[in-house]
Amino acid sequence: MSAWHPRHASMENFPAKAAVVDMVERRRCSSKLCTLFSDVDICSISLRSCPPTRQRSHPLTFLKSLALPLPSSSPPPPIFGLFIMDEHPKASWPFNSRPHDYCNIRQPLSRRNKGQLLSIPCQGLRLLFLLSWAFSGGQLGVSAQCPAEQRDALLHLKQGFTVSALRGNSTSDPLHSWRPGTDCCRGWVGVSCDATSGRVGTLDLSHFHIKGKVDQALFSLTSLRILDLSCNQLDPEAFPSQGFEMLSNLTRLNLSDSGFGGLIPAGISRLRSLVSLDLSAYGICSTSSLRLKSPDLKALVGNLTNLQELYLRGVNISAGGHEWGPALSSSLPSLRELDLAGCSLSGPIDSSLSKLTNLTILRLNQNNLSSELPEFLGNLSYLSYLRLSYCGLRGPIPGGIFKLPRLQNLDVSKNPILSGHLPDFPDDRILENLWLFETNMSGSLPDSIGNLKFLKTLRLSNCIFSGSLPASFANLTQLVFVDLSANNFSGRIPSFASSTNLMELNLQNNSLTGPVPGWLFSLPALRTLQLNLNQLSGELGEFSDEASLLQTVDLSSNKLHGSFPKSVAKLSGIQILKFASNRLNGTVGLDLFANLNHLSIFDLSNNLLTVEATSSMSFPRVSTLNLASCNLVGFPEFLRNQSILSRLDLSNNLIDGVVPNWLWSVGNGGLAYLNLSHNSLKNFESPPDLSRSALIVLDINSNKLRGQIPLPPPQNLFVDYSNNQFTSTFPSDIVWNLSFTMFFSAANNTLVGEIPSYFCSSTYLQVLDLSVNNFTGQIPKCLLASVNDLRVLNLRDNKLSGSLPGESAERCKLRTLNVNGNMLVGAVPQSLSNCKLLQVLDLGNNQIEDSFPSWLGNLTDLRVLVLRSNRFHGHIPIPNGDNYTSFSMLQILDISSNRFSGPLPAACLKSCKAMTATDEQSGSLVGKFGRAGGGDLALGVLERREEMVLQACG
Template sequence: MIGFSLKCQEHKRSLMACHAACEPVLCHEDESSALLQFKQNFVINKFASEYFPSHPKTVSWIPKTDCCSWDGVECDDQTGHVIGLDLSNSQLYGSIGSNSSLFHLSQLQRLNLSHNHFNYSQIPSTLAHLSRLTHLDLSYSMFSGEIPKEISQLSKLLILNFCCNYVPSFPVINLLQLKQQSFISFIQNLTNIKRFSLSFVSISSPIPNILTNLSSLQHLGLYSTGVYGEFPIGMFHLPNLKWLIVGLNQDLTGYLPGSIGNLTSLEGLHLRQCRFSGSIPSSLGNLTKLQYLALSNKFHGEIPHSIFSLDNLRTLCLAENLFEGQLELNSFFNLKRIEYLYLSHINLSLLTKTISSNASVPRNIRVLDLFACNINEFPKILKYQNQLEILDLSQNKMHGTLPSWIWRKKNLWELILSNNLLTGEISPMMCNLKSLEFIDFSFNNISGRIPPCLGTFSENLHTPNSKNNKIPGIIPQEFMKACSLKMIDFSQNNLQGQLPKALANCRLLEYLDVSNNQISDSFPFWLGTLPQLKVLILRSNKFSGVISSPRNSTFCKMHIIDLSQNDFSGKFPLELMQNWDSMRASNVNDIKYEALYHYFKDQGINESKCEGDKAPTSATDEDEDEDSWFPFEFDWKVNVIGYGGGLVFGIAMGITYNWEKHALLWLIRVHRRVVRRY
């Protein structure tokens, strides 16, 4: 009995131990409190993560619940300490202070704050207190300023990502900076780093040779960092390298050694828009895992045929090189998985040959850029590319009419055929492409009419451009109420008739250019109701009559309006210009306008010189009668142009003396009057 009793007690203890082991360990109260306090520093704003699928993870962070169950929080199964925090794409808007409660999570190993908006705040140097970190991702998070050198003290880091903190302007503005000495410190201290991304961080220094000592490195991102000088050749000897991204560094020089063929783990090589030169080694064909290859530089010689055997390649960019000779376009279609192919300005002639209808070619192409490739005919091999989304064949020598099968590409949303020798018509079959957003036929010899369905076939179309052709007839008269058109350029054709009043349905329209046609109409005041219209070019037509505009037609966003070389009569109404706030500058010296101003400046004419030639002698000279300050009747062909916050009036008087200098003086005077009046 005693033995049986002891066995029962042991069994009971065993069950209790098992129960204790199986029972989940709860989050530590102090860490739960730290997370809740951290949450209070932010507001949820879906625009903080607008470019990627997102949801507000911190909504699940509720007091008096186990923080280990919260969205984005990872705890150690044994200790209950928070060891991982993934708040990527969480719609967080705010900033992280140097004394943030985040830094109380002393056991944290993984921290991902990517794809949020930290309001251009600085990265706190106290991140270095999280000494156990192995993963730190601050990409796409709108941090700015100097990257703290202290972060290089996190010697356990395996992944460090500062990528893509930039303002998406043109050109892109990098928000983060890294000093050269800090760059070296990161490399010296992070000896086990596997993924190191500094893309879009302003570094502006040579790449230290000690980078080649990082034998564990798998991913290096230095895209658009301003690094310069000779690229360390030893980088092509790193045995574990999978991705090397150093594009858009225009002062970075180097070459591709034959030994690059030994990087058999390489999956991506991005050297676009640097100054690498020499020939492309045929050993690239050994990189059988390669999926992405971008080599837009100054490479010369021939394209090695070994590239065409890279069966895993999905993206190939060879644009803007100095290759020689001729090459069959079909060669690129030997790449079994190719989806994105960029060959613009390849400097050799791409030959297109007829292929049989039963030809076995890959049909994966989604984006094809053949800009300026000396192509003489529409490539017939494209007939079989039914996945095509973007096609650019501009600035070639293609002639004849468009093949009818191009209008059966149901996925096509961008078609660019400008600057060729194409003839014939724009087929009404175009209206079968419901996904079409951008289409450009400009600078060809197309003589057929614009398809009547242009304004009604798609809610996606936003930019049709048929500038500089021989298109006759009238502009289509119907435009749907859900019209998405933002830019229309029908200039330099043979169009007649009137502007269609249905254009008033295009509430998103920003740019309308119908110049150099034969359109006969009165001033289209009804366009003034369009809330986004910024540019209106009616030059060189047969518009006539007095310009008037009802009060509800204000052209409230107008930046540029060109009415020259028409048959308008009377004076330009002052009350219409009073509504053009977008043309008004807050600083009288801030006169910014497009080609006209820059043309004058290029001629050596500047404001001080013009002002000195004929300065006003009294206040009366500048403050003339309201009826006389705009002195030109429309038989002088007045051209009103405003741009970028300034208001100016260009004149085209059709006279031969040097009027540019006098015009610029007048522009400045009128600008100053407008600023004072309004």
Template sequence: MASYLFLSLFLFFPHLYASFSSSGSHSCSSLIQFKNSFSITEYASYHYCCSWDGVTCDHLNAHVIALDLSCSWLYGNFPSNSTLFLLPHLQKLNLAYNHFNRSKMPSEFGRFTSLLYLDLSSTGFAGEVPSQVSHLSLSLSGCDLQGKFPKNIFDLPNLNLLNFGDNQLSGQIPRLLGNLLQLTSLDLSLNQLSGQIPLSILNLTQLEFLAISENLLEGSIPDEVTAFPNLKFLYLDNNLVNGTLPSWLYTAPSLDSIGLSQNQFSGHIKEFQSKSLEWIALENNKLQGPLPSSIFQLLNLTRLFLSSNNLSGVIEFRMFSNLPNLDLLDLSYNSLSLTSNTTSRLKRLEMLDLSCNKLQGKIPQWMQEVGNVSLTFLNVSHNSLTEVEHFPWNNIAVLDLSSNLIRGNLPIPASKINVFLISNNSFNGEVSSLICNASDLEILDLSHNNLSGTIPQCFGNLSNSLEFLNLKKNKFYGTIPPTFAEGCQLSNFNLNGNLLEGPLTPSILNCNDLEVLDLGNNKINDTFPHWLGSLPQLQVLVLKSNHMHGSLRVNSSKSSPFFSKIQIFDLSSNYFSGPLPVRYINSFKAIINLEKIGSTVSYMGVNDGFYTYSIGIVIKGQYMELVKIFTVWMIIDLSNNQFEGGIPEVFGKLNLLKGLNLSHNNLNGGIPTSIGNLTSLEWLDLSSNRLSGTIPNRLADLPFLSSFNVSENQLHGQIPQGKQFNTFGNDSYEGNKGLCGFTVSKGCNIIEPAPPNVLEKDGSKSNITFGWKVVLIGYGCGVVFGMSVGYVVFQTGKPKWLVNLVEIQHEKKRRRKSKDGSRRNGRRRI
């Protein structure tokens, strides 16, 4: 620690060291003088100085030739006048893993004319690389360097290490890279480089390490059979590179690791000639055909990742037994069939993933014997397996048998298991309480089976470790266990689609991290559990299709917010009554977002990329099983209840709402114009209520509204025109006799407003207002006017002032006829 303190002060406080000598011959003695200016009592000598951590000296002349200050917790702007630059004989300098606060890289690094190695990885330098350092062997990873590739680097024919990884370099890789003939290590990973890999890279015959992962490269890899004779490590994963795998990949004699995953390679995998390979990663490409037989002769192979390709054929699994060092094998998401007639000898295998292939029948004996001591991860999901007798893997941590055809009673896994997934099978019978011996269980998914009986009470005892519990779509009956203890870790609790009844258990409140609670499609008989609103992390609440009843009116005077993080609120198909829950809606802060919404789309409940929340919900009138829940989905479904009263204006605050369903209730009054504020709304269903008035024109301005239903109400007037409303069919409006417009093939005539002095029969002014217009073609037009009035009356009923006008016209006609008759009769009399 004393040496680190000394070197840190030396670097950041040059004014304390005014006596530092720029003479190389006195460098070590100067360091000692500087050290002795502090109260450090150890004996100072040349040999002691050179024994400090991080300091290396040339013992012949006491020059400091190497400094290693990596991981020294240095923080702050890097001073350009640092006395560090007064060590002219430095050959190696390592400042990696400190934080220089995005300061610019000083050009004074160019003073080190003898420097052969400079490591500034993850130091927080920003900006461009100064041209003065172009003679160095650079390592500048993680420095937030930006802009084009620094071309002055290519004037260094003797450069042997170049590391610009984890920066923000953009543009194409220059062809001049091929000038660096002495390069042994090249790392350009984690940048924004685009275009093709230049053909000149084949000139780098000394390369041992090549990494250009996680960029935007495209095109094919330059190919020449004899290229890269010394290459040991190749990492080009996570790009857009295409074409076939280069021929030199199979012939490079020293190749140890191949990392080409997440690209667009196609064609067959050919036979490897090198026997030195230890790591092959080709997953997530478009490779096809059978596995080459040479793979089974790579005795040093430890990891083989070939998932998510189009590989096919039958593999005799015993061939993998020729690979004694294999510990990770992933062949998932292909079209492979595996057979074996002999016992497996893969005793060291730790991970085996054969999911999404064509495995059939009973889980074979060889699979049960694979790594029965060492195996910690086994995934054979999404196959056609039909039977499993027992789980022999003693140290299994992750076991995924989901989406097969397995039937019979549920075997109990080893007690050390963390993740147990058997969803979408045909398991039946009761779940033994022995499953609770797995005290470290974190994810348990038994959904979509035929399991029955009561839910084991001991699940509550697992809640200190259990995070995901999914028992959806089984035949469990009885009540929800009331045993969730304090410190419960549940974040996802899904009991949807069972036969559960009785009230909810308040012990759920012990699960402070609960994010998703889905109890839909059961027989739960209870009033609304207001107390759930105090769960601080609750995002999804589904209580649909139960026997729940009563009002959602909050009687408590507490001002604390309810359901402040809720995003999906589904109480549909129950017996709730009374007014819509204004207080809850006002508290949905996650749906009321006044800040700019990020563009990144993610999913709820991602567990290390392995497991996500799922839910079943009605979207745009269609029931959908969602394997993943987008974090941007905001949905309220209160349909199929007995809610009454008007739709409150407060709904207009929910500016992130995607879907609103209030259909099949007893709601009355008009559609609030504030609904026009919901600029994120994609579907709106207000059908089968008693709504009246007109459809607000503002709804036509909702940019994403693609599903709209107001059928079976008492709406009237003209349907809004233009934009999204031009895409809705007649079924969106049927059952509203007063609606008119192009969509319902019923034109709207236009009526001028009634004259302001028109009086009711009792002499009062009319208060009737209209959302539609009908043309009055002259007040004295007799038959023409009568026909117009008749059409309007037939379509919309008889507004009172119109009835009065009709009676006035009839009275005028009657009087005219009477006068004419009198005149005619008078003439006769004359």
């Protein structure tokens, strides 16, 4: 056994023609190989001779042999000659090796040796390989010179390009090596030549961020076998309309994300030697995409009978299942990899695809297939990757798909009506990634899920799975990512203690019970733990030292009690820490978290804690701080130094006195959410100037603030000033600050003056609540006519006069209109019939004079109708016909204290079906008229007055 160290070699000892790589499998190698030696200035060396495909494999799979240079310096290394990597199951290719690993290589048989095994430091072998490659200009085994016409064609091609940046860290021109008078087969980046003729065989300019157009000279490189222009920013019309047909030797063509758009050139369909074709638009490097020219997909692939890999993601094919399915199956018998994601395909999935028996990869996601999953997919025995997410699939998943022997990746997520149950899994499956989230899958998880011993990713969120989580999860030692959130799982959390690679565990929004297991905080790789929105109980244990890698811990909205774990201070990498809405008690000093420098989101709201913040303490710079219901008695001083804070919730505390001026500057003007509601605040230190504020949500309701109502921030969406003691009118320039407002409430104050008409200019206003104030004058007529998005208008208990606005928007979206307790007169405007979504109409305690508005019965969603204490008069009309359905959803009807006369039609009562309630014990109908404010709703309130005689007819 001999050993040799790379530092015995010097760079000048390596001849130009030093390495030969014999590729036996056409797999893509890594895009860049960089040495780990600080004293060697070689980086961004690309294995450009590797065939560009979608799969990136271990370099050992395509390197069969390599000839290494012989250093002439002393001491000499062993005689290398031609070496073959030792076929040991744990052999490590040197590019992935650790500093002290040795790679076993075997000398070839010769007269001087018998192929003995040598052990060479892996990094030394790597350095030799890279240096020899670099000094050969990246050209392996090239002896012939580049013909002049080949060089000139490349130079013409370069003239049409502009380069914005080089891949890697260099800022120089990546095509600087393309110079007149030099050999394009030696040192020209991206170019590889045939060893005998010198003609260009490979042109790989991928990821060069090239702009411009492709010169016609490209098509004179007729010996090209590999052309890769992927991930560039070429003009959409970059390619000449004709010419591709001249590249008849092409076996691999990759134009994905190149910027190329428009119609696919017809010449591509004549490249009969193609093995791999990639025209995809991934949207990573470019936003342009291609489309097929009529008639169909058959025109593109009909002649490409040798094609094994077809990637058309994002290409606009616009074909039905009976078109694209047969086009592929009849033309591409050797197809192994197929990607038609986002191609505007429609279904169904045609049975002709069953002929593609060699398929290993199938991606049809992001199409509108709108069909069931066909059974034949379970017969594609070579299939290793199947992705059919976001396709409108329905029905059950065929059980055969789960039993495919080579299946490693299955994704049928985001198909909301895809149903079924998980089957029993055999113990010999090699499934690694299973995505079923956002489907209608149901039932319990089978105990046999523990047989999926290679499973790394399990995503079953937003389904309707139920039952206990099986204990067999303990067998899944390779798990990295588990998301079972938003289901109906119950019972205790099973053990994942053996899943030492687990990085993310998301069980939120279920019905899990029992304590939080202590072993969770000992998983060595765990970064994210989300157990919120469950029914977990018990006391929290302390965090172990192994939990220091945790970045997210969310235990909010459970039933945890006891003291807050002080060992949280050990979580040095924590970014998100949420314990809100539990029953934790005791006192917590915020200085406990002073050293959590990565903390970004912190939430202790709604517990039984008393949170203390001393004036001298420091606190990490966070973006979200929620301390609602934490018994705070003042504004924490450390808030002054919070320069990146965007969300602050101090609601439901014991803060009283004055709102300081510095609070409006928290976050350096970037504060977007501020909630100070339900405190005892009395005044502002000075009138707040929010003209430059970034606040989107401002909630100061339920305090004791008085004086002038503040001008809302200019970009607000939500403003709540309700339940205070403001006594002013609205400021006149408020109109400029309502452009984006969706919710505005100033209810229960003592505001005066008229309701400003500039609320009508609030295009996005959905809720306006000005109830319980002293507003006078008329309701602005434009409120119902102009504010199309208005859902709730509450003006009750003011001193408004005049009539209700006589116009309503044709597309009125109003759901609640409450003007109770004013001095309104006139009739009920029939324009309210435009408000088809109206559910609550309260006109009580006014002076409205009208007959019974029976036309309101056409509002099929109306649930509450209050007309009491007005001047309504006359008979209540008798409905016509046996199928009378007016007011069928009505639950509350109050017509008391009016001047109605005559009988109350029985048919009217019968039509109000939503008023009937069944006594759970007797099964009988609970009354016909009910009680005022009664719990068992029947007919709201019907009070007998002298001027009104009600008789139940029949």
